[in-house]
Amino acid sequence: xxxxxxxxxxxxxxxxxxxxxxxxxxxxxxxxxxxxxxxxxxxxxxxxxxxxxxxxxxxxxxxxxxxxxxxxxxxxxxxxxxxxxxxxxxxxxxxxxxxxxxxxxxxxxxxxxxxxxxxxxxxxxxxxxxxxxxxxxxxxxxxxxxxxxxxxxxxxxxxxxxxxxxxxxxxxxxxxxxx
Amino acid sequence: xxxxxxxxxxxxxxxxxxxxxxxxxxxxxxxxxxxxxxxxxxxxxxxxxxxxxxxxxxxxxxxxxxxxxxxxxxxxxxxxxxxxxxxxxxxxxxxxxxxxxxxxxxxxxxxxxxxxxxxxxxxxxxxxxxxxxxxxxxxxxxxxxxxxxxxxxxxxxxxxxxxxxxxxxxxxxxxxxxxxxxxxxxxxxxxxxxxxxxxxxxxxxxxxxxxxxxxxxxxxxxxxxxxxxxxxxxxxxxxxxxxxxxxxxxxxxxxxxxxxxxxxxxxxxxxxxxxxxxxxxxxxxxxxxxxxxxxxxxxxxxxxxxxxxxxxxxxxxxxxxxxxxxxxxxxxxxxxxxxxxxxxxxxxxxxxxxxxxxxxxxxxxxxxxxxxxxxxxxxxxxxxxxxxxxxxxxxxxxxxxxxxxxxxxxxxxxxxxxxxxxxxxxx
Numbered sequence: 107x108x109x110x111x112x113x114x115x116x117x118x119x120x121x122x123x124x125x126x127x128x129x130x131x132x133x134x135x136x137x138x139x140x141x142x143x144x145x146x147x148x149x150x151x152x153x154x155x156x157x158x159x160x161x162x163x164x165x166x167x168x169x170x171x172x173x174x175x176x177x178x179x180x181x182x183x184x185x186x187x188x189x190x191x192x193x194x195x196x197x198x199x200x201x202x203x204x205x206x207x208x209x210x211x212x213x214x215x216x217x218x219x220x221x222x223x224x225x226x227x228x229x230x231x232x233x234x235x236x237x238x239x240x241x242x243x244x245x246x247x248x249x250x251x252x253x254x255x256x257x258x259x260x261x262x263x264x265x266x267x268x269x270x271x272x273x274x275x276x277x278x279x280x281x282x283x284x285x
Numbered sequence: 286x287x288x289x290x291x292x293x294x295x296x297x298x299x300x301x302x303x304x305x306x307x308x309x310x311x312x313x314x315x316x317x318x319x320x321x322x323x324x325x326x327x328x329x330x331x332x333x334x335x336x337x338x339x340x341x342x343x344x345x346x347x348x349x350x351x352x353x354x355x356x357x358x359x360x361x362x363x364x365x366x367x368x369x370x371x372x373x374x375x376x377x378x379x380x381x382x383x384x385x386x387x388x389x390x391x392x393x394x395x396x397x398x399x400x401x402x403x404x405x406x407x408x409x410x411x412x413x414x415x416x417x418x419x420x421x422x423x424x425x426x427x428x429x430x431x432x433x434x435x436x437x438x439x440x441x442x443x444x445x446x447x448x449x450x451x452x453x454x455x456x457x458x459x460x461x462x463x464x465x466x467x468x469x470x471x472x473x474x475x476x477x478x479x480x481x482x483x484x485x486x487x488x489x490x491x492x493x494x495x496x497x498x499x500x501x502x503x504x505x506x507x508x509x510x511x512x513x514x515x516x517x518x519x520x521x522x523x524x525x526x527x528x529x530x531x532x533x534x535x536x537x538x539x540x541x542x543x544x545x546x547x548x549x550x551x552x553x554x555x556x557x558x559x560x561x562x563x564x565x566x567x568x569x570x571x572x573x574x575x576x577x578x579x580x581x582x583x584x585x586x587x588x589x590x591x592x593x594x595x596x597x598x599x600x601x602x603x604x605x606x607x608x609x610x611x612x613x614x615x616x617x618x619x620x621x622x623x624x625x626x627x628x629x630x631x632x633x634x635x636x637x638x639x640x641x642x643x644x645x646x647x648x649x650x651x652x653x654x655x656x657x658x659x660x661x662x663x664x665x666x667x668x669x670x671x672x673x674x675x676x677x678x679x680x681x682x683x684x685x686x687x688x689x690x691x692x693x694x695x696x697x698x699x700x701x702x703x704x705x706x707x708x709x710x711x712x
Contacts, residue, residue: 228449247646
């Protein structure tokens, strides 16, 4: 093996080494891009996530209806006055993720609670009307939610989120669109 | 695969021809025939060979099952039932594969606890040990993704819970999870990529396992005394001593495996996984496969999601640091009176955590899980560093031979130690 001698000045080899190395690094990054990008939700999946219209008229007071938007479970709950009152009477200091009930429903339509149906801990489906607050109880890891879908105890870090939705009229909403 | 030069001499012309071009027979000969192993290895040292057999069983049954399985959310469940009902011996192949995963973990846990007790992770075997931790992680990923493939209720909700672990990462968590899913929830794209990776990872395990064997064959086997081989008297050649011991152990292990495959094929599984996946209903009681239960208990012990996930991964990662956390110079637990007690306490801790992982996450179970999580980490982070400094180990034997035969015989018939001529090393 020939000994490489340290040149006093940069040689053509030094230049080629740096230039090729830099070009190679850019090339590897560019080649890696499609391999990572293909993991993202594909066009079909995105298209299937179009807004959905929900007819509220058949949902009786006190009832919870489950439906899917973008493959994610949504709870639509027609709350009774007592349930609304229970949610509103709760002091914000008692909450892990403080949020007033008013901020989670639309004004004038306080009975309609529309929330994602997967526990914010690890994604299980909480059971309806269970737990000490009459909201939901997650059987997987024991998170308890109140009648506003807010986390009251257990490992879930945040409240069940409210998806974007708007009222078309009194009897219909569109989930996935905002007013 | 070792630093020992091969003693293999090819006899036939064909062997000579091959050996001068690719010395592979010599490599196998020096690694698995002439390779010197301590003369005092017990059956606890046969689990490496058992694991190699289990890996091959999983690869062979898995490749065959993949010929009949359909990786699609609409067909996966029925294709598994098709394997069970229509494919010739499909029931046997699937039960071998499903129970094979459990028995793979039984063997690997025994293998790991043997290493923990006899200090097999200590210098000069740190790299060997870390490669083992990497294999364990790959095994867990493979087993988890394999469990998703039948697309039953436990498959679906197990996948949901485990992929959601990554959602707790601040800022990028949700993006990472949607990239794992290929959608906005666990669905067909998730199943497809899990199938692809479930096929890939076992070959990566095979690759790392070869590095593991290579790293083993440089320092050689640890042994129940922890004292290294000092002379040829301490060692026996791998063949026939270890080959027969390994083979006998493999046969006994496979007999128990066969008992499960034929008589208790669903004992280690969950009935809920015979219900097709339903994203609207979570099974009343989600539990992972038994081999994940201790880690699941640690995850649930913590009321904070992010910290719980970190702690669960840390419970495995901490193993990789054990060579440096254990400050004792003595390898074998047999010569460490306090360590021995703590080791068994640690074994019990792991078993209790496993039991707690199978209980619902409420009331006393959560408190117990918290206590035993602390005990689990205390073993690595408090007991191991301190014990090496505080404990007074028992006197070590001068050699493996002395430990086996006693001082008198080890030094020959009445002659003082070292006076007898060294017999020629068989290795």
